[in-house]
Amino acid sequence: MFKNMKMGIKVAVSMAVMVVIILGLGAYNIKEIRDADESDTILYANNMVPLNHIGEAQAQSINVALNIRAFVGAEANMRANWLKLINEGAVNTRKEIDSFGKTASDADLQEASKKLATKFDNYFSGFAKVEELLTNDKDRTRLNAHMNEVMAPARLELVKQFQETKAMTVDRAHARSEKNTTDANFAIRMSSLSMIFAALFAIIVGFVLYRNVDSIVKSLLDEAEMLAKAVLEGKLTTRGNPVRINFEFRGVVDGVNKILDSVVSFLDNMPTPAMLIDKEFNILYMNDLGAAVGGKSKQQVLGGKCYDHFKTSDCRTSKCACAQTMATGQKASSETDAHPGTNNLEIAYTGIPVRDASGQVVGAFEVVSDVTAIKKAAKIAEKVAHFQTAEVVKLTQTLSQLADNDLTVRFEPGAGDADTAGTREGFVKIAEALNQSIDNLRAVLVQVTESVEQVTSASTQISSGSQSLAQGANEQASSLEQISSNLEEMASMVKQNTENANQANILADGAKQQADKGNESMLKMASAIERIKASADETAKIIKTIDEIAFQTNLLALNAAVEAARAGEAGKGFAVVAEEVRNLAMRSAEAAKNTSALIEESQKNAENGVAVSNQVGEILKQIVGGAQKVAQLISEVSAATNEQAKGIDQVNQGISELNKVTQQNASLSEESASAAEELNGQSEELAQMVATFVLSKKNEGRVMAKTEARKVLKASAEAHPKKQPMLTHKSKAPTDVVMETAIPLTDEELRKF
Amino acid sequence: MSELEQSQKTGAVTGDLKHLAGKYLTFRLGNEDYGFQILKVQEIIGIMNVTRVPKMPEFVRGIINLRGKLIPVVDMRAKFTMSKQEDTLKTCIIVVEVNISAAKVTMGVIVDNVSEVLSITEQQIDPPPTFGTNIETAFMLGMGKVGQKVVILLDIDRVLTGTEVEQIHAAVLTQNVSAKVDTK
Numbered sequence: 002m003f004k005n006m007k008m009g010i011k012v013a014v015s016m017a018v019m020v021v022i023i024l025g026l027g028a029y030n031i032k033e034i035r036d037a038d039e040s041d042t043i044l045y046a047n048n049m050v051p052l053n054h055i056g057e058a059q060a061q062s063i064n065v066a067l068n069i070r071a072f073v074g075a076e077a078n079m080r081a082n083w084l085k086l087i088n089e090g091a092v093n094t095r096k097e098i099d100s101f102g103k104t105a106s107d108a109d110l111q112e113a114s115k116k117l118a119t120k121f122d123n124y125f126s127g128f129a130k131v132e133e134l135l136t137n138d139k140d141r142t143r144l145n146a147h148m149n150e151v152m153a154p155a156r157l158e159l160v161k162q163f164q165e166t167k168a169m170t171v172d173r174a175h176a177r178s179e180k181n182t183t184d185a186n187f188a189i190r191m192s193s194l195s196m197i198f199a200a201l202f203a204i205i206v207g208f209v210l211y212r213n214v215d216s217i218v219k220s221l222l223d224e225a226e227m228l229a230k231a232v233l234e235g236k237l238t239t240r241g242n243p244v245r246i247n248f249e250f251r252g253v254v255d256g257v258n259k260i261l262d263s264v265v266s267f268l269d270n271m272p273t274p275a276m277l278i279d280k281e282f283n284i285l286y287m288n289d290l291g292a293a294v295g296g297k298s299k300q301q302v303l304g305g306k307c308y309d310h311f312k313t314s315d316c317r318t319s320k321c322a323c324a325q326t327m328a329t330g331q332k333a334s335s336e337t338d339a340h341p342g343t344n345n346l347e348i349a350y351t352g353i354p355v356r357d358a359s360g361q362v363v364g365a366f367e368v369v370s371d372v373t374a375i376k377k378a379a380k381i382a383e384k385v386a387h388f389q390t391a392e393v394v395k396l397t398q399t400l401s402q403l404a405d406n407d408l409t410v411r412f413e414p415g416a417g418d419a420d421t422a423g424t425r426e427g428f429v430k431i432a433e434a435l436n437q438s439i440d441n442l443r444a445v446l447v448q449v450t451e452s453v454e455q456v457t458s459a460s461t462q463i464s465s466g467s468q469s470l471a472q473g474a475n476e477q478a479s480s481l482e483q484i485s486s487n488l489e490e491m492a493s494m495v496k497q498n499t500e501n502a503n504q505a506n507i508l509a510d511g512a513k514q515q516a517d518k519g520n521e522s523m524l525k526m527a528s529a530i531e532r533i534k535a536s537a538d539e540t541a542k543i544i545k546t547i548d549e550i551a552f553q554t555n556l557l558a559l560n561a562a563v564e565a566a567r568a569g570e571a572g573k574g575f576a577v578v579a580e581e582v583r584n585l586a587m588r589s590a591e592a593a594k595n596t597s598a599l600i601e602e603s604q605k606n607a608e609n610g611v612a613v614s615n616q617v618g619e620i621l622k623q624i625v626g627g628a629q630k631v632a633q634l635i636s637e638v639s640a641a642t643n644e645q646a647k648g649i650d651q652v653n654q655g656i657s658e659l660n661k662v663t664q665q666n667a668s669l670s671e672e673s674a675s676a677a678e679e680l681n682g683q684s685e686e687l688a689q690m691v692a693t694f695v696l697s698k699k700n701e702g703r704v705m706a707k708t709e710a711r712k713v714l715k716a717s718a719e720a721h722p723k724k725q726p727m728l729t730h731k732s733k734a735p736t737d738v739v740m741e742t743a744i745p746l747t748d749e750e751l752r753k754f
Numbered sequence: 755m756s757e758l759e760q761s762q763k764t765g766a767v768t769g770d771l772k773h774l775a776g777k778y779l780t781f782r783l784g785n786e787d788y789g790f791q792i793l794k795v796q797e798i799i800g801i802m803n804v805t806r807v808p809k810m811p812e813f814v815r816g817i818i819n820l821r822g823k824l825i826p827v828v829d830m831r832a833k834f835t836m837s838k839q840e841d842t843l844k845t846c847i848i849v850v851e852v853n854i855s856a857a858k859v860t861m862g863v864i865v866d867n868v869s870e871v872l873s874i875t876e877q878q879i880d881p882p883p884t885f886g887t888n889i890e891t892a893f894m895l896g897m898g899k900v901g902q903k904v905v906i907l908l909d910i911d912r913v914l915t916g917t918e919v920e921q922i923h924a925a926v927l928t929q930n931v932s933a934k935v936d937t938k
Contacts (some may be wrong), residue, residue: 552800552843555868559779559798562871566777566792576871583870 007249008214015206022202026195034186040181047106049173053088054104055170058097062121065090066156069128073135073144080135101166106173113166120162122153217247223256228261235355235364236275237265259327269299274369276354280327283365296342307367313339323365326352330362333750336372347373363735388421392428399435406694408443411436423560443696450691457684464677467670474667481660485653492649495642502639509635513628520621527614534607537600544597551590554671558583774896775876780866780905781848783830784837787905788865789872789898792840794850794910796860798868801845807925814922818862820849828914839866853911854919861922865909867906873904874898879907 007012065087072083098121102114131152134144224241231239240258243251265286268275274291278284284302287310292299295310307323308316315337317319334351349372355364392414399412412435414428561579565572643741778789778819779798804827806816808935813832818823827847831839847862893912898905914922 549843555801556798556846559871562777563779563792563795563797568873580871702837 008217011213015210018206019199021205022195022199025198026192030188030192033185033192037181037185037188040177040184043176044181046104047171048177051101051104051106051110052167052170052188054097054101055163055167058094058117061090061097062159062163063095063125065125069131069152070458073131073148084132087128094121105170110169110173111288112161112167113169117159117162117166120159121156124159124433127151127155132234168226199383200341209627217250219264221250221253223520225257228257228558230358233355234357235279235366237261237277271368275367276307277364277366278323279364280362282323283651284310291369294341294344294346299694300650309363311339311341311369313337321352322350323352323367325410326354326365327362330354331355334732339369346371362436384418384420385424388415388417388424391415392425396431396435403439408439408446408695409697410439415546443694446691446694447696450688453684453688453691457681460677460680460684464674464681467674467677471667471670471674474670478660478663478667479712481656481663485656485660488649488653488656492646492653495646495649499642499646500638502635502642506632506639509632513625513632513640516621516628520618523614523618523621526620527611529609530607530614534604534611537604537607539601541597541604544593548590548593548597551586551593554586555583555590558586649728771879771881771896772876774879774907775874778874778898778905778907779848779870780869780872781836781846782867782869783865787869787900787903787906788830789874789907790850790910791907792871792893794852796849796851799847799849799862801841801847801864806840810922810925811918815864817926818847819931820862823860824926825849825860825862826926827864829864831864831866833913842866849922850910852914853921854923857923859919859923861914861919872898872900874900874905874907 042377068083068087068090072080072087075083095118098114098118102111102118105111105114116466127147130147131144134141134147224246228239228241240252240261243254243258244286246254262288267324268286269626271288271290274294276284276287276291284305284307287299287302289299291310292302295302297310302310313321315335319325320337322333322335325335332353333352336347336349339346339348350369353366353368354362355366357363365590395415396412399410402410412432414425414432417425555703558579562576564575565579567577777792779789779792779795780789782788802818804816804818804916805821807814809824810816813829815829815832816829817826831837841864844867844869847864848868849860849862852861877897879896880899881896882891883897884891893909895907895909898907
């Protein structure tokens with residue numbers, strides 16, 4: 002069963018068993034260590050703690066005995082301190098003995114603790130008598146007797162009991178310790194045994210696994226070696242046997258078989274024939290195409306001789322590339338004709354040596370290319386080249402005739418056969434284009450001849466036109482000068498106007514300020530008048546009061562007169578006084594009345610004054626408004642005048658420019674007149690040049706020095722493109738138009754020309 | 755009654771003008787000057803608040819309180835059927851003593867303006883003009899000529915007829931009584 006398991010599972014099972022063994026061993030060890038620890042705790046709790054208590058109890062009891070001695074020997078006044086210490090010691094001793102009893106591990110020790118308690122109580126009860134005797138017995142005979150007879154034996158008993166109990170406790174601790182040592186030794190022995198067992202198990206499992214893996218690898222290597230050898234020797238049909246391999250690794254052999262299958266299938270499907278042969282030319286392998294060329298199947302050709310299949314001229318001669326390859330061990334190529342089956346082929350083929358593992362050549366691998374089509378194409382190409390050369394020579398002749406200004410030549414391509422038809426087509430196209438170009442050139446030159454005649458007549462007209470233009474320009478210039486002087490006068494007048502306007506502006510401003518001041522003063526006056534009116538009102542009130550007083554006084558005087566009359570003769574003098582008083586009252590009333598009238602008048606006048614001042618203010622405001630308007634109008638006039646001045650300046654500038662242009666026009670028109678004459682001469686020259694071209698068979702005699710004519714053409718072609726910028730530049734002035742279209746060349750250009 | 759007073763009175767009746775000479779308090783109503791015999795005048799006061807009394811004739815303005823004494827006030831313009839006029843600052847009340855059937859009554863007379871105290875001689879006085887039988891002139895003592903002016907001298911006792919004065923007096927008396935009761 003183990004044998005049939007997969008390798009991974011085998012390793013996993015072995016590891017799992019090892020892990021279980023190690024875990025068991027670890028668990029056992031942990032348990033033992035814990036037992037030892039527990040045993041230690043018990044040793045401490047059951048033996049060390051009671052031992053400590055009993056030691057402490059013994060120390061305390063010794064303290065008590067020593068303190069009793071000190072108590073007995075001490076002065077009376079110091080005894081209380083010792084007594085306190087003795088009692089504390091006794092209590093501590095009892096407490097420690099009780100603690101010992103409680104912590105004791107077995108019944109024997111508890112019994113011993115009880116005895117110890119009894120003996121201590123027995124000893125300490127004798128101390129009460131000591132206290133009593135110390136106060137009563139002055140000569141201390143009885144005290145000494147008590148100390149020696151009672152206290153000393155009791156203390157001896159106690160000490161003996163302490164020693165016994167202590168010895169017992171130490172014995173128990175020793176026994177416990179012995180047990181612990183025994184347990185620990187047992188645990189060490191058990192652990193060692195388990196480790197040895199685990200190590201043995203691991204060695205056995207490792208050996209079994211090694212054997213298993215080794216046998217599998219060996220069988221795989223055998224199979225791989227066999228396949229490699231077969232492929233090296235060209236036995237491409239050989240395949241590995243998977244049944245001989247452990248079931249788990251059969252995939253490896255299957256995979257290698259599949260790789261071989263796919264490599265062979267690539268060879269089978271190669272677009273060229275290929276084969277493997279041994280030294281005796283036996284076919285070991287041939288791909289599908291190779292077999293099909295001979296009209297056979299792959300199986301049919303296998304094992305036959307290669308020269309029986311391909312039947313080439315090289316076969317069984319020293320020219321055979323495969324024979325060369327096998328003889329030299331080097332790659333060799335050759336070309337020949339082959340006749341497999343019913344075919345007749347031109348082939349190129351290459352032999353590659355096949356070696357066995359020791360490097361010995363055991364056969365050859367041959368790859369064949371069909372070059373029949375390539376050979377045929379090369380023959381056609383040669384023919385076409387011949388044809389092309391002939392045609393090019395013809396074409397060159399035609400072009401050189403054309404270069405000699407003969408515009409009557411034509412190019413006709415020669416006749417070809419089926420192979421040169423494509424090339425001829427190209428030459429036919431060239432011929433069409435060339436012949437068309439020559440025709441066009443001829444037509445153009447005919448037109449040029451006509452144009453030259455026209456140019457000649459036109460240039461004559463231009464010459465006369467330019468002269469009259471020059472005269473006109475001179476007249477124009479003199480009128481422009483007059484205009485310019487008039488404008489300058491006008492400009493000075495405008496400047497004067499501007500100055501006047503500015504002065505008027507300043508004056509208007511002054512008027513406005515004065516009017517503003519007047520207005521202010523008027524306002525002040527109006528307020529003063531108002532104040533006068535107010536004080537007049539006040540005065541009127543006072544006058545009224547005076548009038549009233551006068552009236553009352555009058556009444557009083559009248560009453561006095563009445564009384565005086567009643568008094569008869571006695572009142573006569575009084576009556577006179579009353580009369581006088583009354584007169585005074587009348588006068589003051591009269592004065593008050595007059596004053597009142599005066600004040601009323603002054604009030605009226607004041608009111609009038611206010612109204613008048615308001616009117617004056619209103620008028621002043623209007624004056625201010627008027628002054629402002631005047632100032633505004635003047636500034637507008639000033640601005641307008643300034644604009645005018647500027648405008649005149651601009652006009653002046655324009656006129657001076659116009660003047661310049663006119664003068665330029667005059668000089669240019671003179672120049673153009675001379676240029677037109679020159680043009681006339683040039684056009685005649687041009688006509689002569691055009692005449693050098695042979696435009697028809699009749700004119701053949703007119704062919705002139707060809708090189709000279711060509712130079713002239715070149716020069717005119719250079720001059721021509723510069724016409725354009727001249728035209729756009731000067732077309733601004735309408736007077737120039739005639740001149741420009743006639744003579745587009747500058748002096749410099751003309752010189753060049 | 756004084757001698758002068760007596761003589762003035764009797765003179766008026768007899769037509770003898772000598773007794774009319776003496777002092778007069780002159781005043782104005784409208785454009786005319788009038789005069790009262792000075793001895794008839796008690797005092798002159800400025801116009802003051804006049805309390806109207808119901809059921810009085812139109813010419814009675816009302817009553818005034820003159821230093822604790824109530825006296826009736828008569829509007830002379832109304833009495834002389836002259837056009838009505840608002841009181842001015844010059845309007846005065848002349849307090850006079852009127853004799854009504856041997857009783858003396860103090861009354862106020864409202865006039866436009868008090869002028870002066872004039873001494874008028876016998877030669878300056880003419881008897882009141884006779885315009886015809888029907889027109890009553892008894893309330894005038896005579897006509898005084900002072901410079902260019904004419905002063906109509908009035909008999910105050912006759913300006914107000916006896917019955918009128920009694921009526922007024924009676925009304926004033928009741929007022930007085932009631933005023934006294936009120937003050938108590």
